[in-house]
Each structure stands twice: as C-alpha cells, then as structure tokens.
Amino acid sequence: MGKQAATIVDVARAAGVSPSTVSHALSGKREISLPVKERIFKKIRELDYRPSFYAQAMKRNSTGMIGVVVNECRNPSASLFLDTLAAELEKYSYKIVIGLAGLDHRKGEELLRHFSAGLVDGVINLLPQITPEEAQILCGSTPVVTNIREKLIPVRLDYDQLTRNILNYLWDLGHRRIGYITSPSRDPHRPDGEATRQIMTEFLKSHGEELDPRMIAEGDDSIEGGIAGTEQIMRLGNITAIFAGNDQTAFGIYRWAYLNGVRIPDDISVIGFDDVPQAATLIPPMTTVRFPVQELVTHTVKLLIAKLRQETLPPGQITLDMPLVIRHSVADRKRISAGRRKKALPSGKKNKTIPSIIL
C-alpha cells in the first residue's frame, strides 16, 4: 500500500555515498567513478527511486510545464485546440497541463492563480471571459498569453471582413433574411454581438434594408444554445439562412431543423464556424469557416516562449486567412425560387465574395 517513496538520501545511504554524489551521477554534471556509478544505479532501481518533482522544481525554479486553462473541452473546437497546443508545446519540450474551469467564473480565476503560483512556467488562458489585463494580474509574474482567438499580438484575424464576406456570399445566393447566433465573448472584434450587429446593420442599409435586432441570438457555443437560438430566430418568419459563431452551435441548428421538419439546405441554409472534423460528417456536410487552428497555435506558443525567455518577438503582424469551406448546407435561393426545386449547391462556381475552399 502507501509505501513511502524513496528519496535521494535513501539511495545515498544504501549505496554508501553522499546525496550529492547520487545527484551528480544522475545529472552527469560531475565525473563519478564507474563502480560507484553502478552501485548507485543499482540501488536506484532496487528502491524505485524517482526524484521528487517539486523538490526539483523548487531548486531549478522551473517546472517545464505550461498551463492551459479552458472552460470545458466537450466542445470540439476547444478539444482540437488543446490537442494542437499539446503537440506544438511538445516541440519545445514543454509539457502541457490543462485546467478545466467549468462554466464558473470564480473557478477560472482561481485556476489561473493556482497555476501561476509556480505550478507552471507559463500560462495560456483560453477563457474568453477573462481579459488579457485581468489574466496578467491573476498570473502575477508568470508569463501569460490570452485572447488567442481574438487578437493575439502577432496575428491579425479580420472577423469584421469575414462577417461582411459571409453576408455578401449569402446575399449573392439570394438570401435576404439572415440570422446569426453569437459565440460568447468580451472582445468586440469577434464576429458576435455588437460587432456583428453593426456590420449587419451597415450591410443591410447599403442594400436598402433594415436589421431586425432579434435576428441576432445569443449563443453559448453549446448545442442547446444553438437550438434555442435557432428557435428564436426562426420564429421571426421567412428566414432562409443562419450562421453561427461556432460549429457546436451550428450542430444545434441541424438539430432544430430535424426536430421541426425543416430541411437543410432546401428550407434553411446553415454556416458554421471553426470547421471541426465533425462538420464534414453531417448530412448534408456543413459549410463552415475554417479557423486556422494550427497557425494560431504556432504563433501562440511562439509568443509565450518568447515571453518565457524574456526575448521580444520581431515586430509585424501576419494575417491569417479564414476561408469558407463550401460544402452543402447552403442553398442557392435564386435557382430555387426560379422554380427548379433542385438541391442547389454552388459547386464549381467560383465566387468572388469570399475566399473559399469548395469540397
């Protein structure tokens, strides 16, 4: 049972040497004679000695770990991000430690505090409800990078333009009444809430229409949120397309559609956001925006590593594309209204409204 773990002192005693000799044998920082070395390693194996992680960390003042805090990982967007982060951090031989904060705001703060009390060398904050400033305060002197999906310093993600492009794309296909389900966020630059409202207003005005604010529903990146949002929007009547701030939310649209006997894309068109692997498995396969996970993760990690090493990154921003992956959840209303009740897929037809990938 609870056998006490052996310490370096136990090993030293067993091998008849001093603890420092064992340490040196292990680290190879000083010459140790062969016979002694063998004796030591034999005892290490016998006693199943493993250096205490925290004792080491305390001496070195470093743990070789990066902490990532996130609300939950049940959302495929989140879990994909985490997997990618883990792989990227491994390249720098950092281990990743994930903290799950749940939906509770308090727990997230506590977790950041906890992590940055020396538990990890650096922190990546994925909680949207905590601003970069707050995160830095919570983390004290531990380097932290936040706001990954919004405005990571060396990266430019033009959500506003994306929203315009999507609107344009749908408009060109004959959609006039378009709904949107937000993703929770504080930053005004994510295509949600205020920003989207403004852009949609402008867009519609330039086409001589007016925005009904109820066409924008508040989502929470969950399937249930997606269902509820769809319900709210569809009640408005004559809606022909909905786009969502998150694929998980968009799955909710599919669910609502099935539950209400509404066909995709014949009756309602759907556009998601993230392009999680499951998006392609839906029937019809979902048209969605591809979020550049890998690139963003690469830059996130680069930035964090630079902070850790107290280096400064070469200035300059790189703009990452967010192309629309065109599958089959968006209908061409013009063809439909022209009487031909064919599943009208914009296949082949290269469009100019938005950078896209046709699958």
Added chain:
Amino acid sequence: MGKQAATIVDVARAAGVSPSTVSHALSGKREISLPVKERIFKKIRELDYRPSFYAQAMKRNSTGMIGVVVNECRNPSASLFLDTLAAELEKYSYKIVIGLAGLDHRKGEELLRHFSAGLVDGVINLLPQITPEEAQILCGSTPVVTNIREKLIPVRLDYDQLTRNILNYLWDLGHRRIGYITSPSRDPHRPDGEATRQIMTEFLKSHGEELDPRMIAEGDDSIEGGIAGTEQIMRLGNITAIFAGNDQTAFGIYRWAYLNGVRIPDDISVIGFDDVPQAATLIPPMTTVRFPVQELVTHTVKLLIAKLRQETLPPGQITLDMPLVIRHSVADRKRISAGRRKKALPSGKKNKTIPSIIL
C-alpha cells in the same frame, strides 16, 4: 518584466515580523494580534505575494491535484469524460490536471512517470494501451486507477451481452449481413476485436449462418478510421447495418454514406457507441448505445479517493446499464422488403431484445 516573485521572507521583512508569523496569519493556525495581521496582509497585497506551490506541496507532501492522462481529447467521448471527471473531482476539492500523450506510446509512459513523481496525489489512466499492472509500476507508490472503460473494479459493464443484444435487435429488424468497426483496446471484454468476433460467430451460428471475418474492421476511434472501416465492410456487398465501437467512428460511417450516395437508414443502418451530444444532431439522428459516463466517473473517483485515503471500498459490484438510444439511423428491413419504401422507424414499438430509450 521578469520581476522575481515575492517570498514569504520578503513579506515578513516588510512587515517587520518573522516568516512563521506570516505563515500563521495566512493559515490561521495560531492566533495573531489584529494590528500585526493587518500589517501582514497589507504587505502581502503590496508585494502581490503568493505562496509557492511547490514549497507548500513539499511540506504537505500533497498537491491537491489528480492527474489524468489521455491520448487526445479531440474525440468527443474523451472530452466528455474529461469534463465529467473534472466536475466530479471538484466535489472532493481536487483539481484536475490533464496530460495529453498523443498517439505515442512512449510519451504516455513518460507522462505517467512524470505525474507520479509527486506532481499529483493520484492518477487516472485513460490510455487503453497501458494495462493496470503496467500503470501501477509506472506510477510507483502513487495511487492509480486504470482500465476505466473496461473493468473498473467496483463496476460491471457487460459488453458481451450488449453485443448480443445489438445483434438480436438488428436481426429482429431483418438485418442479416451486419458489419462491425472496432475500437482500439487491449481488453478482451470490450465489444471489439476478438470478443466481438466470437460473439458474432456464435450468434450467426445459432441462426444457421457463418461469419465472414472481414465483416469486422479495425477502427481507431477516429472519423477517418470509420470511413476506412466502412469502405472495407461495404465492399463485401449486401451489408444492411454497421455498428461501431465509438460514435466518432460512426460519424465516419455517415461520412462514407454521403460520399457514396448511400442513404441512412434506407440503404444502411448505423449504430454507434457512447451517445455523445453530437450524435443527436446528425440527420438522421443516430441510434447509439448510451455509455454511463457520469456513473462510471463517480465510481472511478470514489475508487481513487479510497486509495488515496488508504481505505478499502465496501466489496460488491454494481452493474451499469448501457441502453440503446433508439433514434432514426436504423431501418426496419422487414417493412422495407415488404415493398413499402417508407422510412421505417421502429418508433413506439417496444422491443424486448435490448434495454432501450426511444427518442
């Protein structure tokens, strides 16, 4: 920038008291006079002092954290499990720390070693490729629970009976040529590989048929694996149903079906395993086995906590149900072959072949 974090000694000096007094003020284990206490807390705030996690862990010889190691979390089954674990562990005020091992066997072992060198108080191993015995060796004296989904000690999950039930269910609906895509596992009691082969063989023999071993394809719990497995099985011809060891795999079946113009359930019936939230959002909503995540997690954590406290659990096993959640991805072939090309859903009709939930 890299301002050194303040230590308890800094605080003590600043407040003109000894470090132990600060410690006591913080822990409340001894009475400290009000004015001194106030002085101390003022300085703590000023210096943004936070107790070093390791130093504390080292003294207490405990970290208050449980380590969970898993291959990846992109699979919804895995991420759901993790979220549930986190919530459950929180009830015991343990924090969860997730280690992502990727697909590399070596990294998994390393991670277990690393965790159990004092980084965490206990370990939950979710890597299927590591046996309970191996895990215990890797973890040394750190308590570890493994093999969660297969045979967690206090829990009985009858995969063999489940397989028989599913076979029966499909057979009753007129399915004769049934494929299966495995989930990777070492344990012979999971409904995959050998176990399933044997049960299918028996089942078919008792119905006067013989099993074509190619009807069992090897999956890896990925969408791609599901697509490939489906391809292999469908090539055999005349297949009317496939069931998968994992919902993610089953998503692959949907994908293959769409890509090949095969309709679900009219042409091919699909049954998944786990009942992840996304399963209901597919069109048609997927029939799948509900895995009792919450219950299993509850017992897993109970077992681990018992080990941590060096208590022994009251003996006895509890059997957890794995009901079939009947949605709309399985067709009634009898009605179909009777000429009526109606989407034949076994709705309402209570069947006796398998415990089920009809949605």
Added chain:
DNA sequence: CTCATCAATCAAAACGTTTTGAAAAATAAG
C-alpha cells in the same frame, strides 16, 4: 621527498514553505 595536479567524493547552503517547541510579553491570580 616535496609540491602541484587531478579525479572523485563530500559537506553545507540554498530553494520557500510549515510546524513545533520555546521565548517574550501581557494579563491574571494570589
């Protein structure tokens, strides 16, 4: 034979806490 050189090992300090027994100061009892 003496002194310098080198290899191998050790002892002690340090990392930042908590804990405990003891000291000092304040209060109460006689």
Added chain:
DNA sequence: CTTATTTTTCAAAACGTTTTGATTGATGAG
C-alpha cells in the same frame, strides 16, 4: 510584588533536491 497563565511572536528544523566550494587520496613532475 511575585508567580502562574495566557497570548503573541520567534527561531530552528524539516521537506528533497541541486549546486558549489572544500577535502581527500592518488598520480605525476621535479
């Protein structure tokens, strides 16, 4: 005004490492 008691604070040890300067004994040069 002692003495006992209580309250408040301190000093030192301990946790398990790593690091560094010192010590020992052996080896080689002169």
